[in-house]
Amino acid sequence: MSLELHITLSDADLKLFVDSITEARKQVDTVDAISIVGAARKLLEETNRAELPDFVANRLKHLDTMITMVEDAGFALPTEDRDNVLAALAYFSSQDDVLPDNVPVLGFLDDAIMIELCMRELQYEIEAYDDFRHWRDDEATRRGESKAGLMLNRVEWAEARRQEAIERMHRRRREAYAGGSWTPVLFKVR
Incomplete structure (x- = not known):
């Protein structure tokens, strides 16, 4: 039996994610892209070993696309666009995300929501x-x-x-x- 849930983010909820991505954007200026991508890739590896709800697992697959896009020298995103993707990846590499990742079942829920928001904007x-x-x-x-x-x-x-x-x-x-x-x-x- 599956259950369909709809989540509505209020302006206050959305502000929490906007504030988090704003903090992550600061990392783009101070941390090199290789470190940001490496940390995001590490998160993917950790989640591959974890048993996650489908809602979370399906969205985490999109994280790999963002990583690959930044690393693809042939595509060579323009700097401004690349910085937006790196800011998203920096959020996923942060230990200070909205919900700590080690919380059973829900630890990656904030990551899934942020991926959904990033997928819309990117x-x-x-x-x-x-x-x-x-x-x-x-x-x-x-x-x-x-x-x-x-x-x-x-x-x-x-x-x-x-x-x-x-x-x-x-x-x-x-x-x-x-x-x-x-x-x-x-x-x-x-």
Whole structure:
């Protein structure tokens, strides 16, 4: 038997997460990206060994996408966009998150909620990365090359495709926010 729950975050609840991501953003300026990504990756490894509710486990899978996006030299997110993703990852690497991770059953609930919020705000970055990755994989297959070799040997066309994906990401964001039905709260976006 499954049970469906709906969580509504009040303005005060949302402020708690916004304050947490604001603190995490400060780490982006003082801690190197490798340390932030490493700590987020460590969290993923810890959660892989834990028995988690599906709600949490399903959202933690998206954390890997954010990590990969930051590490992918071929995609090379622009600095401002990369800093937004790193701020999200810094939250997940912090020991001072809203709920301590060692609390049985609920310890990763705040992480799952924050991932959900980050996925909404980083939607266009993630879509652009998925587009780029699929294009790169398809192109490597078409050319009969390894995916890693393709990135290193085809820098010029990979850069053109990356720029196209980034421009599409920014265009989608502008179009989505032009309607005014929802605006970002965690990050300053262009």
